[in-house]
Amino acid sequence: AQTVTQSQPEMSVQEAETVTLSCTYDTSENNYYLFWYKQPPSRQMILVIRQEAYKQQNATENRFSVNFQKAAKSFSLKISDSQLGDTAMYFCAFMYSGGGADGLTFGKGTHLIIQP
Amino acid sequence: GAVVSQHPSRVICKSGTSVKIECRSLDFQATTMFWYRQFPKQSLMLMATSNEGSKATYEQGVEKDKFLINHASLTLSTLTVTSAHPEDSSFYICSAQGPAYEQYFGPGTRLTVT
Numbered sequence: 645a646q647t648v649t650q651s652q653p654e655m656s657v658q659e660a661e662t663v664t665l666s667c668t669y670d671t672s673e674n675n676y677y678l679f680w681y682k683q684p685p686s687r688q689m690i691l692v693i694r695q696e697a698y699k700q701q702n703a704t705e706n707r708f709s710v711n712f713q714k715a716a717k718s719f720s721l722k723i724s725d726s727q728l729g730d731t732a733m734y735f736c737a738f739m740y741s742g743g744g745a746d747g748l749t750f751g752k753g754t755h756l757i758i759q760p
Numbered sequence: 761g762a763v764v765s766q767h768p769s770r771v772i773c774k775s776g777t778s779v780k781i782e783c784r785s786l787d788f789q790a791t792t793m794f795w796y797r798q799f800p801k802q803s804l805m806l807m808a809t810s811n812e813g814s815k816a817t818y819e820q821g822v823e824k825d826k827f828l829i830n831h832a833s834l835t836l837s838t839l840t841v842t843s844a845h846p847e848d849s850s851f852y853i854c855s856a857q858g859p860a861y862e863q864y865f866g867p868g869t870r871l872t873v874t
Binding site for chain 1: 809855865
């Protein structure tokens with residue numbers, strides 16, 4: 645079974661700063677996906693970014709980018725030019741891709757607060 | 761695109777009764793849907809995988825007779841909490857799997873059992 649660890653329960657930064665959220669995972673699988681999801685107070689889960697394990701290139705989506713270190717089993721999320729609307733819970737998630745249909749294993753989350 | 765709805769958004773029921781939660785993919789077909797549970801200030805925990813036309817697969821520790829899942833069509837999965845008790849009070853979230861293994865989440869259902 646896989647585990648996902650987010651070691652930062654809460655982080656707070658000033659608007660426009662850059663912030664990095666940490667995530668490590670443990671798995672014996674070689675084929676998998678990694679995700680970052682955002683959950684604002686509405687509790688709607690929003691996909692921020694995804695990374696296929698077989699891709700060496702780090703995924704980027706506008707202000708969001710990841711640092712994927714497969715050997716170290718690390719998958720951090722960097723948010724550049726942070727905005728007030730980025731305030732939310734952020735969950736790192738793992739999904740095995742070899743079985744065709746697998747659920748997500750989530751970390752405990754990081755509560756990110758963007759201060760004005 | 762890729763919108764998933766859940767109904768109801770909130771439900772209050774008495775202990776011992778059953779409640780059904782619907783999860784619909786509105787603009788795509790989903791062979792597979794998932795049900796998660798989230799307690800206050802905690803993460804999401806996968807409860808079961810719902811496959812259209814076949815029996816659901818439950819995670820270890822989830823009572824399949826208590827949480828009945830039916831995936832009757834490619835756009836609808838239902839979760840029925842049978843003989844609900846206060847400890848079943850939680851936030852239930854479904855997701856539908858897209859063609860590239862991405863999961864699209866519904867807005868969730870807050871269940872309160874009194």
